[in-house]
Amino acid sequence: xxxxxxxxxxxxxxxxxxxxxxxxxxxxxxxxxxxxxxxxxxxxxxxxxxxxxxxxxxxxxxxxxxxxxxxxxxxxxxxxxxxxxxxxxxxxxxxxxxxxxxxxxxxxxxxxxxxxxxxxxxxxxxxxxxxxxxxxxxxxxxxxxxxxxxxxxxxxxxxxxxxxxxxxxxxxxxxxxxxxxxxxxxxxxxxxxxxxxxxxxxxxxxxxxxxxxxxxxxxxxxxxxxxxxxxxxxxxxxxxxxxxxxxxxxxxxxxxxxxxxxxxxxxxxxxxxxxxxxxxxxxxxxxxxxxxxxxxxxxxxxxxxxxxxxxxxxxxxxxxxxxxxxxxxxxxxxxxxxxxxxxxxxxxxxxxxxxxxxxxxxxxxxxxxx
Numbered sequence: 001x002x003x004x005x006x007x008x009x010x011x012x013x014x015x016x017x018x019x020x021x022x023x024x025x026x027x028x029x030x031x032x033x034x035x036x037x038x039x040x041x042x043x044x045x046x047x048x049x050x051x052x053x054x055x056x057x058x059x060x061x062x063x064x065x066x067x068x069x070x071x072x073x074x075x076x077x078x079x080x081x082x083x084x085x086x087x088x089x090x091x092x093x094x095x096x097x098x099x100x101x102x103x104x105x106x107x108x109x110x111x112x113x114x115x116x117x118x119x120x121x122x123x124x125x126x127x128x129x130x131x132x133x134x135x136x137x138x139x140x141x142x143x144x145x146x147x148x149x150x151x152x153x154x155x156x157x158x159x160x161x162x163x164x165x166x167x168x169x170x171x172x173x174x175x176x177x178x179x180x181x182x183x184x185x186x187x188x189x190x191x192x193x194x195x196x197x198x199x200x201x202x203x204x205x206x207x208x209x210x211x212x213x214x215x216x217x218x219x220x221x222x223x224x225x226x227x228x229x230x231x232x233x234x235x236x237x238x239x240x241x242x243x244x245x246x247x248x249x250x251x252x253x254x255x256x257x258x259x260x261x262x263x264x265x266x267x268x269x270x271x272x273x274x275x276x277x278x279x280x281x282x283x284x285x286x287x288x289x290x291x292x293x294x295x296x297x298x299x300x301x302x303x304x305x306x307x308x309x310x311x312x313x314x315x316x317x318x319x320x321x322x323x324x325x326x327x328x329x330x331x332x333x334x335x336x337x338x339x340x341x342x343x344x345x346x347x348x349x350x351x352x353x354x355x356x357x358x359x360x361x362x363x364x365x366x367x368x369x370x
Contacts, residue, residue, distance in 0.1 A: 004035070008146055008168055009187070009224050011130075013049035023053050041150055041167070129208045129243055131187035131224060135172055142185070146170040152314050154338060154360055157184070161202065162337040164191040164290060164313060168223075189221040191290055193337040194236075205243065209264050212239045212253070217335065219291065232261040232283060234291050235335045240264075240271070289314075295333035295341070302327040302369070305345060313338055319364035324349065327369035 004016065013019045022032040036046045135142065147153045147165045155163040158176045165171055169188020180199065186206040194202045196215025204211040206222035207229050216236020222229040231240055239253040240262050254271055256262055261274040261283055277283045290312040297305055302324045306317045329348050333341045342362065346353040353366035 006146060007045070008148065008170055009131075010045070010049045010052055011224065013046065014053055019049070020053065023050050041148070045168070131170070131185065131207075134185045134205045134243075141174065142172040143175055144170060144172045147188075151360075154313055154315060154357075156337075156339055156357065157182075159197065159200075160195040160337055160339050162193045162339060166190060186220055186222055188223055189219070191217070191219045191288065193217040195337055195340070207264075208243050208266060208269070210241055210243050212241075213237070215335070218256075219288075221286070227266055229264040229266065230261060230283070230286075231256065231264075232277060232287075232291070233258055242269070297333070298330050299328050300330070301325075302329055302345070302349065305329060305331075305333075306364075309338070309341060313360075315360045315362055317362045317364060320366055323366055323368040324364075 004012075004019075007013055007016075018030045019032060021027040021029070032046075036043050135144075145153070145155050145165065147167050147169050150167055152167070153165045155165055155171060155173075157163070157173055159182060161182075163171055163184075166189040169186070169190060171184055171186050171190060173184040177200070182197075182200055182202040184202075184204055186204055192202075192204060192213075194213050194215050194217070198214050202213050202215075204213075204220055206220050207224065209222075209229055209231075211218070211220060211231055213236065216238060217234040218236075218238050219232045219234070220229070221231075231238065233256045235258055238256045240256065241253045254262060254273060256273070259277055261277050261280065263272045263274065264270070265272065274280050274283065277287075293308055293312050295308065295312075302319075303321065306319060309315070310317055327349055329345065331344060331348055333344060336344065339357070342355045342357075346355055346364070346366070349366055349368075350370035351367040353364065355365070356363045
């Protein structure tokens with residue numbers, strides 16, 4: 001049963017027979033209740049899956065995986081409509097608050113029944129692409145990083161690119177990029193800062209779309225149970241198109257520039273380009289520190305630069321404050337991955353200054369500035 005420790009999506013629980021027994025038949029041979037109570041974050045995900053499984057109890061009919069995805073999409077669309085009517089207030093679905101349980105369960109039941117009826121009476125050609133399908137399509141060995149914590153995690157790739165992986169998200173990537181392309185696979189949300197290499201473009205595969213870049217920074221939000229995929233560009237230029245699993249390879253790419261975004265509606269297979277992100281309440285609401293903070297420094301204390309990096313990446317930087325308290329730097333760090341930012345800062349300080357990264361902990365060693 002150790003495999004359940006790696007469950008990050010509702011579908012993982014729905015396909016587990018022992019979980020089905022526990023929820024539907026009250027048979028808890030594998031200690032689901034005790035396991036669930038070990039973590040508040042885990043308990044929320046289990047409760048979501050439990051409500052979904054209960055809502056799926058439609059007599060004499062079995063729902064397919066596509067039915068589950070489509071029902072989840074319908075539910076999220078209804079939630080978004082209500083959210084927009086309220087001036088897009090922060091969406092906080094707390095499944096442990098009793099006053100929300102009945103409404104949410106009813107919405108899920110309606111969504112699932114609608115999906116079942118639609119699937120049986122109006123067949124669609126739309127194809128839903130899952131994270132597992134993307135991984136299975138890749139022939140090279142991949143490393144998978146899953147963020148089961150409650151805060152973002154930094155992942156440094158072999159080419160120096162960095163990914164700020166959000167909670168309940170996972171990323172698969174090769175230990176070393178070979179060939180003339182760099183490919184990674186995302187489920188969830190991540191902020192990417194890509195090392196420049198025009199001869200070796202970088203591709204992010206997320207659900208039904210592919211994002212192509214050479215060197216830039218951007219955010220991809222692609223949760224399997226949400227109705228759309230979002231890409232927001234901070235610096236540089238990206239190109240987006242549908243995955244070849246659902247479209248022809250010669251399909252036209254959509255180009256995004258800084259402060260532009262794209263929303264892919266999975267249910268309708270449509271792209272909505274957003275040229276002014278400040279006019280989109282949902283995008284504005286989800287912008288993080290790393291997208292808002294300035295990395296242009298003009299005669300700024302090193303301590304302040306480190307503080308900015310800490311706020312942007314939610315990391316801890318340990319450095320010799322006494323030796324660096326008089327150090328000021330003028331530099332631009334707007335278009336570099338985290339490791340490049342640290343290299344530039346350390347080189348500018350001089351005197352054998354170096355850094356070491358261990359997860360979200362960064363240690364600076366220095367004898368002082370030049």
